[in-house]
Amino acid sequence: MKSSPLNSEKFDTSRANEYGRQSRIALAGYDACQDLAACMLAASLGATRSAKILVVGAGGTAQEIVAMAKLEPGWRFTAVDPSEPMLEAAKQQLEANNLLERTAMHLGHVEDLAADESYDAATLIGVLHHLDGDETKRQILRSIRAHLKPGAPLIVAGNQYAYASQPLLLAAWGQRWRQHGASPDEVKVKLGKILQGADPPHSEAAVQKLLHDAGFGDATRFFSSLFWGAWLTCKVV
Structure with missing residues (x-):
């Protein structure tokens, strides 16, 4: 397993066990964001009913997979997470929703995937603000881009703003x-x-710049909740 700027020890068993409840309080509209992410990907991919989706940082609730699978029965997923407790929590949720047969579970990082593994779309939800510094953020975005087909869509969602800069x-x-x-x-x-x-990006413009630097196009924001934002972008050919 290659090293990663995301400290998987931060997401230990204790955090994994409380993640579902804590996330739904910390992010007002948690499930709505996941549902809309699925809708945005389906709208972007169009008429296709068979697709491979890379889900980076899938540990915890695996709610993005649950939402996408409900909308598109023909989609299959690769769930990637460096935290074993978080990936195990996701596995339990997928099992409860009869989705394990449609999901490949990968303990590790995007860089660990086979070089020839390519995907029709990807999601990166709740991850960027846990990565220290812009270069580590660009690194994970570039790694995702390397596994996407030309023009493939990517959902990015997470906190923005320096928290102390937004006292209200x-x-x-x-x-x-x-x-x-x-x-x-x-x-x-x-x-x-x-x-x-x-360490969240400090503005929506900062999110856009990270995406541009990593080889993605202009992003469309489709969800916002206090510090949280969610965007759809596509790989630039």
Whole structure:
């Protein structure tokens, strides 16, 4: 397994076990984003009913696979994640939805895939803001691009903005946790973690530049929720 800028130890068993609930609180509209991502890919790919989809950072809920599989019964998936507990959590969700036969599980990184493996589309949801620095972000995008067919679509979704630069959004994010029963002290701890635990692109323009630098075209944003944004772009031939 090659080294990666994403620290898989960050996503240990404890985090994997709580990931589904925590994600749906932290991201208002979590399931709607996943559903719309599936719709955007289906719209981009058009009439094809058979497609291979690369799902990078699939660990946890595997909700993007569940959503895509429900919409397109002919699609098949390769789920990639460097965290064994997170990939195991995803496997359990896929098993519960009878999707294991349609999904190849890969513990590791995109760079570990066979060089001749190519895909009709890919998703990178909830990953970029966990990677330190722009070069590591470009690296994973380039690795994905290398496995995509010419013109293939890519869904990218994750947090943007330097968190401290958006005090109103940060305060609203804290209120979101309070809305779901967190005490003031618990909210303070969660705000501390988000300020220290990630490195998101600092604007939508920064997301676009990362995509351009990695060989993708202009992106269309289709979802937004506080710090979160979701875009569809395509590989430039």
